[in-house]
Amino acid sequence: MEEEDLIDELMGAAEKDLTPKQAKILQAAVEIFAEKGYASTSTSEIAKRAGVAEGTIFRHYKTKKELLISIVSPIMLKFAVPFFADKFLNDVFKEENTENLDQLIKKLIYNRYYFVKKNIPLVKILLQEMAFHAELQDKFKQMFVEKVLPRFKEVVEKFKVAEQIKDYPTETIIRLTMTTIIGFLVTRFLIIPDYNWDDEQEIEYTIEFIRNGLKNT
16 A cells, blocks of 8 residues: 655655755754654754754744644644545545445555555644644544545444444434544554554454444444
8 A cells, every 4th residue: 555655745845835945954863853742842943953954944034833734734624624525535434344344444444544654743743732732623523524524424324224233323423433443543553662562453353343333333
């Protein structure tokens, strides 16, 4: 499966929309925000690691928060709101997957597993800063309600009509499924990443846990 690398994507944009100095600033900000968190990072530290003058940062970004938003927004689009991506839709929501609950969950988990594995620093920034910045929360809520929720509802309703899953409220099924998958990814890559995980087995356990909780018996 092809792995998306958002850091490479951000840096590659230097040849298009960003100047080389902007790319270096973004790279340095990603590294330090992931290491220390947004609040504990100064623009002077970012400038030093990027090899630019601190004033250069403010020529491109009015504030440190604007710099943060420029990093986190594309992460939301690719990770928190992956349904914006045609590639994600084509990979996960193929007709054969939406006919089989296990297959759909497996595709969903593996798709996000490879993405998080490749983009740990960026995902860490997203999860760290979402709770502290209303701008990020509002943007995520809007994206989720407009883009993610309708697509999830469509698939869940299909499984409910086919009596493959329990007749819980659709939003409850979405919450239970999402929190289980996100919990697995956060634990695996951010909380105890050095544990001797058997990833394939853990994914199978996760699929089984969701299936057994939702299946209509």
